[in-house]
Amino acid sequence: MPSGWRDVSVELPAPGRMSAFAVDGLELVLCNVSGVPCVIEDRCPHAEAALSEGRLEGAVLECPLHGGKLDVKSGAPAAPPIRRAVRTFPVRRDGERLQVEIPDA
Numbered sequence: 437m438p439s440g441w442r443d444v445s446v447e448l449p450a451p452g453r454m455s456a457f458a459v460d461g462l463e464l465v466l467c468n469v470s471g472v473p474c475v476i477e478d479r480c481p482h483a484e485a486a487l488s489e490g491r492l493e494g495a496v497l498e499c500p501l502h503g504g505k506l507d508v509k510s511g512a513p514a515a516p517p518i519r520r521a522v523r524t525f526p527v528r529r530d531g532e533r534l535q536v537e538i539p540d541a
Contacts, residue, residue, distance in 0.1 A: 444534040456488035
């Protein structure tokens, strides 16, 4: 499938909350950081756990498996044992809908 903007199947959750969803076979998580939507891949780069089962505090998401932390805005590791960044995806509003940009595979 070509790259481009795709409609998101979930609404923006309340601030400090997140929602898991899938687009084009990718498991993603939509995080609300003080009203700003951020989308990351729903897979810990350290342990393959579902990040959507973790805890979001500000822009930092804690992995439910080993307690490693990631910045959901940049995808960068914020605390060990996570050492690699998680994939992030651009997100925008299109009227009332949210859209995420999916790059070519």
